[in-house]
Amino acid sequence: MIFIIKEMFNGFHYLFPKGKFRIVLIALAAIAATISVSELLVMKFFATLVLNEDEFSREFLGWAIAGFLLFFVLTRVSQYFQKSYLIKAFARSFRAAKKNQTAKEENKEWAMAFELSKVMSFATQLLAIIAFFFFLSPLLALVNLIILITVLQFLGRVFKKQMLMQKELALKNRKKRVKPEKRYSIRVKAGESGALMASGGTLILLGLLLYLSVDGQISPANALVIFLGARLQNAVISNTSRSLMRYANSSSRIDSDNDIE
DSSP states (O other): OHHHHHHHHHHHHSSSOOTTTHHHHHHHHHHHHHHHHHHHHHHHHHHHHHHHGGSSSSHHHHHHHHHHHHHHHHHHHHHHHHHHHHHHHHHHHHHOOOOOOHHHHHHHHHHHHHOOOOOOOOHHHHHHHHHHHHOOHHHHHHHHHHHHHHHHHHHHHHHHHHHHHHHHHHHHHSSSSOOOHHHHHHHHHHHHHHHHHHHHHHHHHHHHHHHHHTSSSSHHHHHHHHHHHHHHHHHHHHHHHHHHHHHHHHHHHHHHHHHOO
8 A cells, every 4th residue: 555655756756847737636635535525415415405305395305305406416517627737737737847758758648647537536535535434434434444454555565566566567578579458458457456456345244234234233224335335435446456557557657768768
């Protein structure tokens, strides 16, 4: 886990110049995470309405449903503009850096930047999900935190190994062409191993959630929201694993080119 943080920190400083460019990219990553996690708050509100609809008037339910639909549209529109502006932010940052690069090196840096921004956004989402779980059920949130640390430790070891393997493959490819299926196979298997580990952790979490729900320690509305949050968390870690392996591929190729030169 520490290796992941260190590598992302180094990549962030390598890709983007100091000043407003870094602040803008951090803000965009935070916005992306906020859009995603805020849906959990709306889902809790929606679940409460559905499970307790007899307690509310039809007029209130109508306004609540309209608000839910409006928020859904706003999040999708905001997500569209956030991702569109991210490309402009990358372009401005790279122009400000004024690096003399080949087209190949430039393409690899763009690939690194995209994966790095995704990992930053995923990290922010995980922090928000952890806080959200603590608000709903401290016991389940504590178990979830232990599971997360275990999964991220495993993912850190896989990522470190993948960085070394991808650099070795890139160096070999300069002397003798490495078959594409070998390069893709190594990267995809590493990414999916992290996703598989995340799924195992989610299974444990859902088992505990089911027990607490049946035992009456968690309300039906909160249980439903936590279930959706656990699914979101699983998707976040799985996507993080895949992004890290793609980042390792792009980063190692740039390093190998510089080593040879």
